[in-house]
Amino acid sequence: MILFPAIDLKGGQCVRLVKGDMAQATVFNTDPADQARQFAAAGAEWLHLVDLDGAFAGKAVNATAVEAILAATALPVQLGGGIRDMAAIEAWLDKGVVRVILGTVALKNPELVRQAARAFPGRIAVGIDAKGGKVAVEGWAETSELTALDLARRFEDAGVAAIIYTDIDRDGLLQGVNVAATAELAASLAIPVIASGGVSALDDLAALLAVLPQARAGGGGIVGVISGRAIYDGRLDLRAALQLLREQAEC
Template sequence: MIVYPAIDLKAGQVVRLSEGAMDSATVYSHDPAAQAKQFAKAGASHLHVVDLDGAFAGEARNAPAIEAIVAAFEGEVQLGGGIRTAHAAERWLALGVARIVIGTAALTDPDLVRTLAGKHPGRIVVAVDARDGMVATAGWAQISDVPVADMAHRFEDAGVAAILFTDIGRDGLLKGCNIAATVDLARQVDLPVIASGGVADLSDIERLHACAHEGITGVIAGRAIYDGRLDLAAALTVARRQ
């Protein structure tokens, strides 16, 4: 199982939000590239980066910071936030981003996901962000009438790398990951699932690792690391156990 430390970007700074609310941002660093290097020093081989401003705008808003992160981090960078065109996805892939995460466009333009996944197998991830079981889009500002499992099923035959499942109601709140919902989705869908939202401490990593056989291949952690509640090196050790 892979642990992805998260770098969420707002106005060029590393922040964390509570339940996706932009006015709840806590700033943790003014130097995203330095933060990426710190994660690498702790042993991280993967990063999860989100352009929060881009998620609302529908296009990149933190490009310089993202480019700096990609240049500084020797491992794989997974990027999401406002990537809603083939041109945008191709640009980031060409610049060295290992995986592109597509959320809003997966709902509004599923053919885009299928085209990109066909052209770049293993490099496209579909974000399924849930509030009360329904898919949220546009930086989590809009709630659709599409159930989470239905959204995930649409891409089982598309060649995507994974489903990134986030429980918005827990994101950034340190309430603990919604493992039951994550496992339930993994059991229903014939795709790897990455867990996100609410990771509080090492016990969440332990519990998710115990469910890896259900199809959970990764977990994203943010605030718990920044607040010192989760030691990244310890989390990586747990996740890498056979």
């Protein structure tokens, strides 16, 4: 299981939100490229980037910050937020992003996801953010009537690399990841799942590791977990977390 340190971008800075509320943003680093270098120095294997402003605008807003991160480290990067058409997907992949995350368009234009997954095998992920169990889009400002599982199943045969599942009700609150819902989703899909939202300590990673067999039962399993605020706050020691996951992988 891979740990993805998160860099959420707002106004060119590295921030964290509470339950997706742009009015509740805490700035943790004014230099996102420096933050990326810190994560690389700690041993991170991937970076998870989100253009928060872009998610609301429907187009790239923090492109300069993303490009600075790509230049600052050789770590593979997955990027989401405001990527709504094939031109944007191609542009980011050409600039060095390894995996593009499609969220709002997965609900509103699923054919684009299928087209992109065919064109770029292994480089397209679907971001599914759930609020009260229902899919939320447009930077979490709009909630649909579709469940996370219903939406994910639409892409079972599309060839997407992963489903990134975020429990909005826990995001940024340090209340623990929704292990049960994540495991249930993973066990119900052939697509691998990356967990997000609420990671607060090593215990949360241990809880996810404990359900890996259940999550793999007939499904793609849980292959990663994203953490942001807990790392910035010091509640989750990145080096210790990475060591825990390495030890698990060796078992």
